[in-house]
Amino acid sequence: MKIKEFKLHELEMEMKHPFTTSFGTQTKRHITIVEAVNADGLSGFGECVAGEDPLYSEEFMDSAMIAMKKYFAPIIIKNEISHPDEVWDLLVPFKKNNMAKAGIEGAVWDLYAKENDRTLAETVGGRKAEVDVGISLGLEDTDELLLDRIQEKVDEGYKRIKVKIKPGRDVSMIRKVRAVFPDIPLMVDANSAYTLDDTELLKSLDEFNLMMIEQPLAAGDIVDHAKLQKEIKTPVCLDESIDSYQAAKAAIELGSCEIINVKVGRVGGITQSKKIHDLAERHNIPLWCGGMLEAGVGRLHNIAITTLSNFTLPGDTASSSRYWEEDIITPEVVAEQGVVQVSGKPGIGAEVDFNKMKKYLKQTITITEDDAPDMVFFD
Numbered sequence: 224m225k226i227k228e229f230k231l232h233e234l235e236m237e238m239k240h241p242f243t244t245s246f247g248t249q250t251k252r253h254i255t256i257v258e259a260v261n262a263d264g265l266s267g268f269g270e271c272v273a274g275e276d277p278l279y280s281e282e283f284m285d286s287a288m289i290a291m292k293k294y295f296a297p298i299i300i301k302n303e304i305s306h307p308d309e310v311w312d313l314l315v316p317f318k319k320n321n322m323a324k325a326g327i328e329g330a331v332w333d334l335y336a337k338e339n340d341r342t343l344a345e346t347v348g349g350r351k352a353e354v355d356v357g358i359s360l361g362l363e364d365t366d367e368l369l370l371d372r373i374q375e376k377v378d379e380g381y382k383r384i385k386v387k388i389k390p391g392r393d394v395s396m397i398r399k400v401r402a403v404f405p406d407i408p409l410m411v412d413a414n415s416a417y418t419l420d421d422t423e424l425l426k427s428l429d430e431f432n433l434m435m436i437e438q439p440l441a442a443g444d445i446v447d448h449a450k451l452q453k454e455i456k457t458p459v460c461l462d463e464s465i466d467s468y469q470a471a472k473a474a475i476e477l478g479s480c481e482i483i484n485v486k487v488g489r490v491g492g493i494t495q496s497k498k499i500h501d502l503a504e505r506h507n508i509p510l511w512c513g514g515m516l517e518a519g520v521g522r523l524h525n526i527a528i529t530t531l532s533n534f535t536l537p538g539d540t541a542s543s544s545r546y547w548e549e550d551i552i553t554p555e556v557v558a559e560q561g562v563v564q565v566s567g568k569p570g571i572g573a574e575v576d577f578n579k580m581k582k583y584l585k586q587t588i589t590i591t592e593d594d595a596p597d598m599v600f601f602d
């Protein structure tokens with residue numbers, strides 16, 4: 224397949240509700256929709272999920288835009304490929320910048336699926352016709368407000384509730400949650416807010432029968448999580464630490480986690496997600512698909528990857544309406560009683576609605592063959 228041009232549609236989308244984690248509060252998302260166009264004018268779409276600032280990982284949207292524009296888009300335009308798996312091989316000489324790589328690669332996967340008149344889910348090897356989803360709730364100003372939000376989402380039928388925690392908003396808050404909701408499938412996400420010095424505190428979460436505790440310790444850490452997992456009953460789930468196949472392999476071999484949150488953007492795309500999926504499946508490590516407060520394109524990619532067999536736990540791919548007054552896709556993603564139907568249409572299975580998208584559009588950068596200088600970095 225040959226990509227004639229890439230278009231980087233840079234958006235700024237106001238969120239319906241602020242989203243607070245242990246590393247800050249987000250009220251809007253700086254998102255880039257990546258469009259890959261072939262010679263026939265057919266387009267595939269990906270979404271770069273880098274944050275506004277390097278607070279979740281080392282990437283941020285400004286850095287990702289430069290990486291996609293200067294390196295990754297030109298290299299793919301200059302090379303004829305037969306399968307999207309080859310995108311990773313072409314980009315791997317450039318270190319990290321995985322969310323930028325994943326944005327480009329995702330658009331190529333969607334275009335490839337459309338060129339072959341197949342759904343993206345089928346193309347990545349998924350078999351499910353529907354997927355169970357949960358929802359991730361940010362920290363609220365008070366525990367009572369959090370209880371109200373949980374009630375709302377339980378009433379909507381989400382299959383599991385994820386609650387952010389941080390020092391000072393952890394044990395007593397979760398005790399209140401469990402007092403009201405003793406039996407709901409419940410997990411917490413610390414976003415690296417603790418250290419091994421907090422082992423006793425983290426051990427006290429064992430009384431709440433949590434499904435897992437996500438990323439309690441430093442982003443990128445594998446060794447201390449292995450020490451912590453030996454001390455606590457609650458399964459450790461890693462997010463920020465699993466930024467590559469190699470990290471997943473190390474975490475599994477060291478016993479650093481019992482569950483992995485796979486984010487297509489964080490690990491560098493669908494090809495690497497599939498590789499991690501197969502490794503985890505061989506080692507009986509269940510997966511679920513996390514979120515980065517995506518717009519509809521990213522949500523649809525998350526749904527496609529969730530159709531793979533070892534994504535056995537509900538992920539964070541909630542309805543579009545949970546985040547956006549109006550999403551950029553038609554139809555939007557809708558979770559009915561915590562279940563999302565997988566579209567039978569080619570590719571991501573929904574149209575990118577440019578009339579909706581232009582309300583959020585800051586700029587579109589087009590990269591063509593002319594913009595692709597000879598890459599002197601490698602032959």
Ligand SMILES: O=C(O)CCC(=O)c1ccccc1C(=O)O
Nearest residue numbers: 279359462513514515516517539
């Ligand atoms: O996409 C969502 O619904 C939120 C997922 C989420 O919790 C999150 C959102 C932004 C950055 C990090 C995380 C996380 O899972 O750690």
Ligand SMILES: [Mg+2]
Nearest residue numbers: 412437438462
């Ligand atoms: Mg997380």
